[in-house]
Amino acid sequence: MSMDFNALAETYGTPLYVYDFDAMRAQYETLKEAFRGRKSLISYAVKANSNLSVVKQFADLGAGADCVSIGEVRRAMMAGVPKYKVIFSGVGKRDDEIREAIERDILYINLESEAELGRVEMIAQELGQVARISIRVNPNIDPKTHPYISTGLHDNKFGVEIDAAKRMYIRANASEWLEPVGIHFHIGSQLTELDPIREASEIVADLVRSLKAAIGIELKFFDIGGGLGIRYKDETTITPYDYAQAVLSTLTGMDITVVCEPGRFMTANAGYFLTRVLYEKQNGAKRFVVVDGAMNDLIRPSLYSAYHRIAPATAHEGDETPADIVGPVCESGDFLAKEYPLPPMAHNDLLVVHSAGAYGFGMGSNYNTRGRAAEVAVEAGADRLIRDRESFEDLVAPELKYLG
Ligand SMILES: Cc1ncc(COP(=O)(O)O)c(C=O)c1O
Numbered sequence: 135m136s137m138d139f140n141a142l143a144e145t146y147g148t149p150l151y152v153y154d155f156d157a158m159r160a161q162y163e164t165l166k167e168a169f170r171g172r173k174s175l176i177s178y179a180v181k182a183n184s185n186l187s188v189v190k191q192f193a194d195l196g197a198g199a200d201c202v203s204i205g206e207v208r209r210a211m212m213a214g215v216p217k218y219k220v221i222f223s224g225v226g227k228r229d230d231e232i233r234e235a236i237e238r239d240i241l242y243i244n245l246e247s248e249a250e251l252g253r254v255e256m257i258a259q260e261l262g263q264v265a266r267i268s269i270r271v272n273p274n275i276d277p278k279t280h281p282y283i284s285t286g287l288h289d290n291k292f293g294v295e296i297d298a299a300k301r302m303y304i305r306a307n308a309s310e311w312l313e314p315v316g317i318h319f320h321i322g323s324q325l326t327e328l329d330p331i332r333e334a335s336e337i338v339a340d341l342v343r344s345l346k347a348a349i350g351i352e353l354k355f356f357d358i359g360g361g362l363g364i365r366y367k368d369e370t371t372i373t374p375y376d377y378a379q380a381v382l383s384t385l386t387g388m389d390i391t392v393v394c395e396p397g398r399f400m401t402a403n404a405g406y407f408l409t410r411v412l413y414e415k416q417n418g419a420k421r422f423v424v425v426d427g428a429m430n431d432l433i434r435p436s437l438y439s440a441y442h443r444i445a446p447a448t449a450h451e452g453d454e455t456p457a458d459i460v461g462p463v464c465e466s467g468d469f470l471a472k473e474y475p476l477p478p479m480a481h482n483d484l485l486v487v488h489s490a491g492a493y494g495f496g497m498g499s500n501y502n503t504r505g506r507a508a509e510v511a512v513e514a515g516a517d518r519l520i521r522d523r524e525s526f527e528d529l530v531a532p533e534l535k536y537l538g
Pocket residue numbers: 179182200223285320322323324359360361362395396397398399492
């Protein structure tokens with residue numbers, strides 16, 4: 135859908151996040167369709183974009199939620215995700231988080247270590263309530279993505295080795311307080327190669343078969359994690375159909391529900407970050423375009439040297455020359471792009487940063503006492519605010535009462 139970014143910036147101010155809800159819905163539907171013929175649950179990874187209205191629209195479509203903190207579990211349920219579609223993952227869960235997840239009777243808790251299994255069992259026993267669990271297997275597969283977002287190698291902190299997983303299933307199966315219902319793997323984010331996914335799926339599917347044959351455990355959920363990559367620049371991406379086929383080809387003859395936890399795929403390209411030019415400046419040969427958005431709003435370029443397409447909202451006269459697009463934060467690492475071709479820019483010109491709907495707002499901070507941006511949804515041609523811009527008062531409120 136074409137959007138009137140200038141009008142949106144005029145109405146809501148900048149910096150601003152804008153989400154195309156129709157595009158998000160289309161992503162959900164394409165992925166759901168790709169698994170047609172197999173029982174499946176698309177469990178949206180809330181961390182990618184946790185705005186309640188975003189989560190609600192996925193919930194309304196029938197999606198579940200993949201959560202990595204009890205805060206995300208609460209968010210998902212507040213947004214209308216039913217408890218039987220909520221999954222709680224993550225390498226480090228506090229006792230109070232485990233307790234609440236069990237009390238809330240969610241679909242399952244993904245365990246990432248033997249020690250965690252012990253805690254969950256103990257807490258379930260204390261509560262007198264059986265905890266449904268799944269085990270995150272680390273298949274030791276190189277996902278061929280950025281090292282910071284790779285998760286499926288033994289070098290990464292995530293999941294357990296196959297042998298440990300077997301021990302854990304045996305222990306869980308024998309426990310009166312644990313019910314093993316699923317198996318999980320997630321080898322990394324922004325995956326653009328199919329082979330590692332197929333390989334990982336094969337390894338984990340074999341494990342499911344051997345668990346059934348050796349100890350009679352019949353798992354109900356085959357959770358393939360998230361990770362489906364998107365096009366930021368010129369990446370060749372995996373189609374949802376090929377992705378689904380690669381996984382399904384490893385599951386022939388198995389009656390098991392596929393759970394998928396996409397985050398980026400669902401929201402990234404449906405999101406835009408709008409920022410206005412404050413000034414242009416030249417330091418020697420170096421050209422800088424200083425904008426009102428910063429690393430506290432969108433940290434991906436600073437953190438991963440991530441590329442985001444950036445374009446002026448209106449056509450500009452003049453030749454494009456390379457510029458660093460930088461924010462007002464007091465860090466040299468505060469940039470949205472380096473050496474990016476831009477025409478001459480004037481005060482108040484609007485820039486549109488693309489592919490900002492995932493890991494954008496959610497990774498934001500208040501560094502430099504900057505309130506986080508407002509968020510706006512555009513749906514069927516109409517726009518609406520879905521999060522207020524943070525005010526100075528919002529930022530200081532938790533401290534002010536201690537001033538005396
Ligand atoms: C367990 C798990 N599931 C799902 C996701 C979502 O990943 P993505 O946004 O790449 O789809 C992540 C993040 O990488 C994750 O760690």
